[in-house]
Amino acid sequence: MLGHAAELAPDLSAELAARAESVAPETLRGLVPRLHPTSTAALAERRDPAANRQALYGSSRAAPIVVLEDPRHLGNVGAVVRLAAGIGATGVLTTGTTDPWHPSAVRGGAGLHYATAVERLALDALPDGPLYVLDPEGAELRDTHLPDDALLAFGTERHGVSDQLRARADHLLALPMRPQVSSYNLATSVAMTLYHWTTGTRTPR
Ligand SMILES: C[S@@+](CC[C@H](N)C(=O)[O-])C[C@H]1O[C@@H](n2cnc3c(N)ncnc32)[C@H](O)[C@@H]1O
Structure with missing residues (x-):
């Protein structure tokens, strides 16, 4: 070793x-x-929940939070944590029954669960901040500035965004996609959106 x-x-x-x-x-x-x-x-010990809460619910955030609504595929959860930690997002919140700390998700995250805030919560307990919901029927993402305190929310793999999440959205945004295609993979969608955030919208630290 x-x-x-x-x-x-x-x-x-x-x-x-x-x-x-x-x-x-x-x-x-x-x-x-x-x-x-x-x-x-x-x-390894999980990050201190109090430190996570401070990062996620604190008054000023320097980078978006990724919200996954009821994700089902543990590989997607891990890939998203890896993306979020790698690019410097504030953290990843999931809703629903899947444990984002399931060993298969941690394996998929390549250890980066320990490098960002990863928590599960109810949809009505989301931190404050402008809520950008990604959905193929939204407005063009490339025309939109994503602020550093954004919540970037994504729907579940099979059914997409719930009516409840859609109703709460401040903005509904779509990733560029040819008309014949129905949707992208969840983790791929998060990657494209976080990348868009880094292009010109990110506050230098
Ligand atoms: C696999 S997709 C869900 C597919 C679902 N059948 C639908 O029509 O929304 C999982 C999530 O990725 C995001 N997503 C996938 N493709 C997208 C696109 N072209 N524009 C915006 N978000 C997209 C959405 O948040 C979506 O809920």
Whole structure:
């Protein structure tokens, strides 16, 4: 494991060498039912919920929050967390029953759940801020300036945006798409929208 760290994360290898612990194989199997071929596992604490709340509900936000309404596909959830953390969004909020911290979503997020705020909540508990809902029937996204405090909301994979979310939208926006095409994949839609936010609308930090 320390060999992998030296190769892949040299900036962390000294700290890992000081803190890493070996465990008996049966203990490891109990913790990690499907062991990675490298035999390496990491245990990490979730971000402090109070820090997440502060980032998500604080008075000034420097970057949008991504809202996924009732996402069903854990791979999409992970991909969106990875995108949001990578591009510097404030966080990802999900509604519905899917746990955004499900191990398959965390795997899909490539570890970046630990680098942004990821929480599940009810639709009526969304933070304040202008609500931009992405829907193929909306107005052209490219004509729209996305502010840094925006909530960028996306519908569920099969049925799209609910009537409840649509009714709350301050703006309904569409991604450019040929008329014969019905929609894009959820995570792809988030990527396009976040990319649009970075082009000219982002406040330098
Ligand atoms: C797979 S799509 C949902 C498909 C659903 N049958 C529909 O018609 O909306 C999941 C989400 O991605 C976003 N999305 C996909 N394509 C889009 C587009 N062309 N414009 C805006 N949002 C889009 C929307 O938020 C949508 O609810």
